């Protein structure tokens with residue numbers, strides 16, 4: 001039976017429960033009893049405690065993990081906000097299927113599955129890419145709403161459904177990946193709307209525009225916020241889904257769904273760069289209980305990324321001066337998460353040492 005639009009979203013939100021405190025307490029106790037000064041393995045200790053709470057077991061695992069690369073195009077590219085044309089989104093989808101993109105290389109090395117989803121590109125979906133197209137690119141958000149609320153919800157539900165499938169297959173953690181020429185523009189716009197920080201401060205060079213074009217991009221974002229009636233007080237009149245629909249992107253909406261769906265089904269969510277962090281902000285506004293499921297991987301060069309992570313009070317583990325997307329930074333966190341699990345499973349305890 002066809003589900004009404006929004007039913008899956010509502011059901012997913014109702015399933016999100018915070019990680020298990022009792023399990024986290026027990027794992028913290030074991031971590032404190034390992035043969036090292038308490039706290040000396042820093043963030044790795046926090047990682048394994050939180051992974052245990054998320055997976056609701058004192059024996060967490062990352063045997064199966066995936067990166068979901070949501071692909072979509074953006075009407076606002078016609079305003080000259082990117083250094084590249086929209087066609088590159090379609091070409092990169094082909095590249096993903098041949099294993100030649102950065103995310104393919106890193107995911108292979110980390111043992112993570114790559115799931116590529118065409119949720120809204122203007123291109124024809126290449127064979128090997130999952131076709132979940134809600135529409136062929138968003139409308140230009142500088143001239144009006146990028147999507148309708150129904151389209152935004154449908155895209156969110158695509159992300160939820162894919163997260164649910166992966167959870168059913170035994171997946172334990174999901175990295176958020178994106179591909180969509182122009183998508184640093186809606187990402188900065190969403191980050192401005194949610195954090196309240198000034199647009200100019202949040203607007204970066206994306207794929208590599210010069211300072212004049214960056215200034216013009218900031219002006220386009222200001223225009224998009226104004227045209228769409230999003231001011232500092234949007235919360236009194238609009239829902240987070242309205243904001244996502246007006247100034248978001250289809251791949252961003254898909255990643256909002258992946259985040260909510262992962263949290264609802266006990267999987268950790270690894271945030272990548274500025275596109276993933278914009279999706280994380282929207283997911284948090286929809287349901288604050290998703291926050292303890294999130295891990296920040298790296299700090300992107302895009303300024304809105306730092307603003308989003310600060311708002312969410314998340315600290316990125318890696319500082320690699322990356323600014324790519326695709327989930328390329330997020331999958332680099334997997335070996336560290338795995339090290340945290342190995343620490344828990346393999347280190348001797350003070351009890352065993354007779355101390």
Ligand SMILES: Cc1cc2ncn([C@H]3O[C@H](COP(=O)(O)O)[C@@H](O)[C@H]3O)c2cc1C
Nearest residue numbers: 082178179180181182183184206207324325
């Ligand atoms: C070849 C290529 C591969 C990419 N992989 C990710 N992005 C990243 O850059 C784009 C966002 O930057 P902007 O907003 O400036 O267009 C997105 O597609 C993002 O995924 C790429 C961009 C290019 C050109």
Ligand SMILES: O=C(O)c1cccnc1
Nearest residue numbers: 206273274300323324325
């Ligand atoms: O932070 C990112 O993920 C990013 C930055 C620039 C371009 N594309 C992605």
